[in-house]
Amino acid sequence: MPTEPEDGESRAERKERTRRAILDAALALAADSNLAAISLRQVAKQVGVVPTAFYRHFGSLELLGLALVDESFRSLREMLLDVWRHAPEYTDFIDGSLPIVAQHVRENRSHYAFIARERTAGPPRVREAIGHEIELITRELATDIARSGAAQQYSSTDIGLLADLIVSFVVTMAERLVDDPDSEARTLAQARTQLRMLLVGALNWRSREPAERA
Amino acid sequence: MPTEPEDGESRAERKERTRRAILDAALALAADSNLAAISLRQVAKQVGVVPTAFYRHFGSLELLGLALVDESFRSLREMLLDVWRHAPEYTDFIDGSLPIVAQHVRENRSHYAFIARERTAGPPRVREAIGHEIELITRELATDIARSGAAQQYSSTDIGLLADLIVSFVVTMAERLVDDPDSEARTLAQARTQLRMLLVGALNWRSREPAERA
């Protein structure tokens, strides 16, 4: 048994509780190494369950990883909806949004740490899943920028590139918040300045014709 | 024996040859997973040597990892010296530098892949070593920007932030080149536009007093 069987708990509830415990255990174990470096048996031990019980919930560690990706991005996207809803104007966008992102990282550190690691070092399927999610977010940001009218001088291609630039930067910032939580205030202050530098670029940039040089 | 013992080879030469073979084998094996996920025995097998022979060259896989970091950055820094020597002016800086970086990534793919992975997912010591190297490069870029006089309106703090912004962006670009080499041309073209967007920001930005808002 994973833990004490609680009173009046249905079979489905119990299964879900064990499933959660497995996800949390994997998150904790991968925290100081890597998904590819931990074992099914370690996870089972941490949960307090026999190794074979793992298979009742996930076919493999890789599938467990995909479930963690799913879970992480579900919560991330909810936060982003919130950010974009309260971002009518650019300066407010920076000062308003960054702290919300920072707070979300703080409150979901293990998920962000997982994503940061597995994004580059995870099993190929996991990497792909993460890349896909980030791409979706980038596209959403692009349509949001276009809709806001803040970049009317941009071609739609270049709005995409700008969105990618912003997302890449925020990903980098989130990685830093994850692995040095104590410097959150400084990291955030620097990121604010940098994002402003970058967006000043946005306001002064003009899209060229497809052919390159000006 | 790692391979056929070559004629007229000194003991030192032979040792170096085996050492190289170990480094290469580790690089190759870590390529489709992670340093923390490969075993000393796999490395030894790939080299064609008995597991215990490994210890004649490295005390542990982690120390091997540190050697790989060292090796990767030594070559990277040589390239950067080359780039900065031929970068008198900003527009030339972009068009001239990015292809050199891309070429270096192409020619040293396994090193870059290693760095990209271990930077976020490696053993703590390895992560630290990589972070330290990147920080050094950022500082060098900052002094170079200052010396070039291209950002005279910047405070030295803000020059540091700009350098960090550029380095972070190039790191991201290098990661993309690594895991999708076939799209090099497109990735490069996009990066060129994005870097220009960013630097237009640089030219229009003014440092503020330490206190934030304007």
Place this chain on the structure above:
DNA sequence: TCGTTTAGTGAACGCTTGTGCACTCAACTA
């Protein structure tokens, strides 16, 4: 030429690994 150094060997050790299989027994359905 002869003793020393040392890269690489090979067997052995105690553990951990993933997975197969037959099982129990509480929660479920009819």
Place this chain on the structure above:
DNA sequence: TAGTTGAGTGCACAAGCGTTCACTAAACGA
């Protein structure tokens, strides 16, 4: 209430793991 379902058990297995130790034999310095 009787029968079915399925989450979790317990054992077994072959394979792989890091590390130890005593060893060989070729290159070395004197």
